Amino acid sequence: MADELERPGGEPVEHEAEPHLPAPTIWPFAFAAGITLLLIGLIVNWLLAAIGGAVAVIFGFLWIRDATREVRRPVAEPEPAEPVSEVVAEEEEEAEEEPERYPRSVFLELSTLGIGAAIGGLVTLPAIGFMVAPAFVDQGYDDVDLGPLTNFPANQWVTATFVSAADEPPDVGRRTTFVRNNGLANGVPSITIISNRCVHMGCPTQPGGLLQRPQEVNTESGAVRLIVTQGLSGFTCPCHGGAYDTEGNRTAGPPVRALDRYQYSIRNGNLILGKPYSVSHVTGEGAEAEVHAYKLADPGQHVDGPEQVFYPPKFWIP
Amino acid sequence: MARARKSPRRQKLEALVLAPINWLEERSGLVGAVKYFLFRRVAPESNWFHTLGSATLTAFLVQLVTGVILAMYYKPAPDEAYASIQKITNELTLGWLVRGMHRWGASVFIILLFLHMGRVFLFGAYKYPRELNWLIGVILLTLALAEGLTGYLLPWDQTAYWATVVAININANAPIVGPFLGDFLRGGAEIGEDTLARFYSLHMLVIPGGLISLITLHVYLVIRLGVTEPPWTRGAGGYDFVEDGRGPARRGLVAPRPRGNGSMGSPTRTEVER
Numbered sequence: 001m002a003d004e005l006e007r008p009g010g011e012p013v014e015h016e017a018e019p020h021l022p023a024p025t026i027w028p029f030a031f032a033a034g035i036t037l038l039l040i041g042l043i044v045n046w047l048l049a050a051i052g053g054a055v056a057v058i059f060g061f062l063w064i065r066d067a068t069r070e071v072r073r074p075v076a077e078p079e080p081a082e083p084v085s086e087v088v089a090e091e092e093e094e095a096e097e098e099p100e101r102y103p104r105s106v107f108l109e110l111s112t113l114g115i116g117a118a119i120g121g122l123v124t125l126p127a128i129g130f131m132v133a134p135a136f137v138d139q140g141y142d143d144v145d146l147g148p149l150t151n152f153p154a155n156q157w158v159t160a161t162f163v164s165a166a167d168e169p170p171d172v173g174r175r176t177t178f179v180r181n182n183g184l185a186n187g188v189p190s191i192t193i194i195s196n197r198c199v200h201m202g203c204p205t206q207p208g209g210l211l212q213r214p215q216e217v218n219t220e221s222g223a224v225r226l227i228v229t230q231g232l233s234g235f236t237c238p239c240h241g242g243a244y245d246t247e248g249n250r251t252a253g254p255p256v257r258a259l260d261r262y263q264y265s266i267r268n269g270n271l272i273l274g275k276p277y278s279v280s281h282v283t284g285e286g287a288e289a290e291v292h293a294y295k296l297a298d299p300g301q302h303v304d305g306p307e308q309v310f311y312p313p314k315f316w317i318p
Numbered sequence: 319m320a321r322a323r324k325s326p327r328r329q330k331l332e333a334l335v336l337a338p339i340n341w342l343e344e345r346s347g348l349v350g351a352v353k354y355f356l357f358r359r360v361a362p363e364s365n366w367f368h369t370l371g372s373a374t375l376t377a378f379l380v381q382l383v384t385g386v387i388l389a390m391y392y393k394p395a396p397d398e399a400y401a402s403i404q405k406i407t408n409e410l411t412l413g414w415l416v417r418g419m420h421r422w423g424a425s426v427f428i429i430l431l432f433l434h435m436g437r438v439f440l441f442g443a444y445k446y447p448r449e450l451n452w453l454i455g456v457i458l459l460t461l462a463l464a465e466g467l468t469g470y471l472l473p474w475d476q477t478a479y480w481a482t483v484v485a486i487n488i489n490a491n492a493p494i495v496g497p498f499l500g501d502f503l504r505g506g507a508e509i510g511e512d513t514l515a516r517f518y519s520l521h522m523l524v525i526p527g528g529l530i531s532l533i534t535l536h537v538y539l540v541i542r543l544g545v546t547e548p549p550w551t552r553g554a555g556g557y558d559f560v561e562d563g564r565g566p567a568r569r570g571l572v573a574p575r576p577r578g579n580g581s582m583g584s585p586t587r588t589e590v591e592r
Contacts, residue, residue: 134512135505136498168510169397201484239484296507298490298500310493317507 027063031056046306136316142166144273147217147224149189149266152181155286157232157246159196159207162273163222177262177273178207178235180246185287192289194248195260195276196235202299203239205259207232219270235259247282247289256302258282261291275318280304354541361547367441368545370434375533377427381465382530384420385522392472394518396511399474424466431459443546451539454532461529468521471514482517483509 034056041049144162152158158179165173175196182190198205209232217224234251235244243252248259258281263274280292280303294303294313301311324332343349360368391410393402406413435455438444444452471482486509490500505512 132502135501139501139507141507165508165510169395172396172510173508202487203480203484239480298497299487300491301496311497312494314497314501314507316501 023066023069025063025066027059027066030059031063034059042307139317141275143221143265145219145221145224145267146179146271146273147219147226148269149181149271150269151215151217151226152179152191152271153228154181154183156181157207157209157229159211159227159229161225161227166222176204178229178232179271180286182287189266190287191264191271192247192286193262193264193273194235195262197260197299198237198239198242198255199250199257199259199278199299200237200240200242200253200255203237205235205237205242205244208234208236247285248279249282256300256307257304260296261293278303358541358544360545361551363548363551364545365548367437367548370430370437371540374427374430374434375537377423377430378529378533380419380423381427382526384416384423385526387416388420389522394472394515396474396514399472399514403473403475424469428462428466431462435459441546441548448539448543448546451536451543454536454539458529458532458536461525461532465521465525465529468517468525471517472521474514479509482513486513 034052034054037052038049038056039052041047041052141164144164146160146162158181159176160179161174161176163173164175167173177196178194180192182192184190196205197203207229209229212228212230215226215228217226232246234246235248236242237253237255241253242250242255244255244259245251248261250256250258258279260276260278262276265272265274276296278294278297280294282292283290292304296314296317297303297311302308303311339349388406391402391406391413393399403417406417408414438452438455467482467485470485471478486500486503489503490496492499501507503513503516504510505516
């Protein structure tokens with residue numbers, strides 16, 4: 001080794017200068033294989049994912065154990081090992097015999113650091129709070145007046161565009177829903193209101209049907225544009241090809257659940273849009289449809305099935 | 319004085335030029351520092367691949383300067399942003415050029431980052447004692463990609479708007495933290511003016527601050543630890559040397575010349591000649 005450690009000029013180099021590298025280990029390969037199996041399993045089969053997860057945990061543990069061996073147990077070369085450990089032991093004994101002292105300079109150092117940290121915290125924490133908190137406080141959806149119910153003919157789809165957030169600049173707060181008046185069910189009006197937000201990644205789905213002439217209605221919530229859509233076959237998304245049937249169930253493409261829906265009420269003969277909510281799937285049709293409803297979730301998040309553990313419900317939205 | 323005497327006029331001129339430099343050097347040592355930085359020893363066989371790092375730095379400086387100037391004309395509000403970008407591009411003198419440099423320069427910056435990273439990987443320059451600089455580089459790469467994401471929304475055209483809707487929802491799909499991350503990036507449950515304002519702040523204040531600090535640290539470590547030799551360098555026999563004499567560091571992935579133990583095989587002894 002000595003010749004290899006020489007500078008080009010020929011000067012020898014001290015032996016302590018040997019590079020300190022962790023011992024080679026093969027566990028990362030097995031760990032990576034486990035992660036791969038886990039990811040494939042998430043798509044294909046849960047059993048496979050569990051096996052992959054177990055493999056990753058086991059070999060991840062072995063890898064960490066290998067990589068930290070020298071840190072946990074200082075390298076003990078056969079020859080100098082015993083004297084070194086004796087010295088350490090002696091020092092420890094001495095330390096135990098002699099009680100620790102805190103001289104004034106140590107106290108001053110620590111208190112300077114502590115006061116500095118306190119001042120830093122007093123300045124930083126409110127700033128960070130102001131950065132994060134407004135996104136989670138006073139969130140929610142206001143009711144929106146969509147105008148008289150008579151504008152929604154029975155068993156016809158109407159694409160309604162409305163202002164959802166009045167405090168946003170024009171257009172930024174506009175949203176679109178697909179509304180179908182199912183007529184009376186048990187003497188109560190039944191209405192299906194489906195959000196146009198694709199539940200894959202949030203692009204606007206388009207209604208597949210024949211659009212009629214738009215109609216502008218002025219309500220308390222601002223201008224509402226209504227477009228009757230005939231012969232609707234379903235909804236499709238232009239971004240990544242997600243497709244849904246007329247109840248919002250996924251028929252093709254990458255979405256993981258059915259289209260979101262809105263609660264509704266009828267006040268003085270006007271259709272009032274309530275809060276949006278998420279839907280895993282819908283069985284049945286029209287007024288008889290059974291909607292499996294969940295708290296509103298972002299697009300792409302599972303609301304049912306085992307994957308829902310990855311997406312805690314948004315407790316900050318009422 | 320064997321050399322020919324300089325003319326008095328030339329001496330005066332030299333003194334005039336050197337006086338302010340000496341004044342600065344005497345009070346700060348900065349001239350020496352710059353000289354050390356520019357004329358430090360590098361590996362003898364360093365080549366054009368070693369310039370990718372400085373090229374990336376140059377691309378970043380271009381982004382910095384053009385971005386600061388664009389901020390003088392850009393308006394980060396949903397009802398003004400698109401119009402202000404149109405004005406910069408079509409009306410203001412040389413606006414098209416500066417915006418073009420910033421827009422295309424962003425891609426150049428990212429491409430150079432990856433080329434630089436590839437060079438460091440293939441030359442084995444991430445190995446001891448330069449692991450920390452690799453880690454800093456990984457954070458720099460992440461920050462650069464975050465610059466790309468936040469800058470993409472600012473023109474507020476259809477591409478910008480819907481690409482950002484999708485990008486935020488991808489972030490919102492991260493396990494466990496996703497729902498929080500999505501609402502944090504949007505500044506609420508729905509994309510709107512707060513989203514644009516916070517992307518603007520992230521794009522031109524927060525992330526550049528991080529980039530500048532970490533690039534400074536990155537370059538400091540390059541100067542302290544020196545430049546790695548290319549793997550095909552002969553002579554050092556698998557090692558190169560850190561400039562401050564702290565010891566040898568392993569060279570690249572490729573060992574060009576296989577080395578034996580230097581002793582011919584013998585049936586009568588087992589030791590190796592040194």
